[in-house]
Amino acid sequence: MAAILQMENITKSFGKQRALNHVNLTIQPGDIYGLIGRNGAGKTTILKTIVQLLYADQGTITLFGATYGKDYTKQLKRTGSVIETPVANDQLTAQQNLTYYCKIKGIVDKDAIDDALKFVGLTDTGKKKFKDFSLGMKQKLGLAIALLNKPDFLILDEPINGLDPIAIADFRNLLVKINQTQGMTILISSHILEELYQMATRFGIIDHGTIIKELTKDEFDAKSREYIKLQVDQPKLAATVLNKMGIEDFKVIDQHTLNIYDLSLDNAALVEMLVAASVSVTTIVREHINLENYFKTIVAENEVTPNA
Template structure:
């Protein structure tokens, strides 16, 4: 099966030397990939590089076989994404916000607006102004916008921030249903493992800009070990390796 997303030895460094280094992985249809790491681990930088918002210093990204650097519109045509913040025009209703987004996608009907609002649980509030929405409701509105044009892949940056327990459960159920029924792939970053543990089919662990692990969840994690335990063990091993490298450098 061809990968929808292919990340090949991607590096992006900023002046403060933070960023990501030599990252490679693939995402296929129907997969739900949880990208885990502490704040500052490089998750947002990676997602921005994938979606063409940052230019990599080295390496390549392929979306449906296209390079978003050189063919941005074509590459992103089948991608829905929410990076960093769930923005909305606060003076508009939820429905009006979606109608604004729909202008960028030919063929999106009024019925589709209602459909995605129902999917994310905002149908009862579609005529309320966004300034009256909670942070969690704005997150759901952003997810609705990302799904509007029937994307084959959805990329989300910390999408469960601000969601209450019920909202998180609905969000997970929506992703799981869409991945199973429509084959949509999800790449979702989070620093809260428990938010995605019930549904992630694949996991990636970022630490100080390095992708320490990536693969099928049940292939990576030994029986009887939780995802949180596996994450902490992996991060611990990464810190030990960093200490050894630092010590070797001091000796040299």
């Protein structure tokens, strides 16, 4: 199946500051793609480049098969987006704002406004104007505006920033529902990683304007499975002991640490065997990698070997 979005070798600079550095990114139909990065890593720049609020200095972007000019702009009609903070007309209510955008987008379906308000849970805002909305309400209205034309591809920039925990959960459920019921592909940037983990199906990690890692949720889950962290003075000898015990699913991490992924292991028996083999055990503990830890590890590795 053809990709929804393909960014190849995208580079963008602001003056002497390089914001995007040869970015390659592919989003497949049905993905909820989580773009992860620190503040200033280039997340918003990528999203703005996709929707042509910024123009890349170099590289090509293909959206629904269109790469350049009018064709590309035409395909943007199939997208909906909320970039940076949600914007709308201050002096209009939620319903009036949606009416305004229906007129701009040429949407004549009379139910479109009520459907969108109902979908995001803004049916009871009455005559309250956008300028008086809470941040959560603004985010919801931004999403409603983006969803008005029933886009095939939704682009959201830090949509859960500033939301309270209940609003975050509501928002997450909303996005998952859109993805599952309408088959809408979603690109979402965030640095609230636990939330992103709960909704995304693929992740891209960006640092210093470069995508340094892309992986699916299944791939991440495989990496993040629970393990036994064993810290000893002689890891090579410890590995031999593990082999003798018939344990093969383990990995030597550094000069003191081994991660053992076979959780059927009897810890007490292992310690006994290691001590018998004159291996000094300093730590034996169960751990697992969450997305945040994984992100930190990948970014730290990138800091050490930026060109790797």
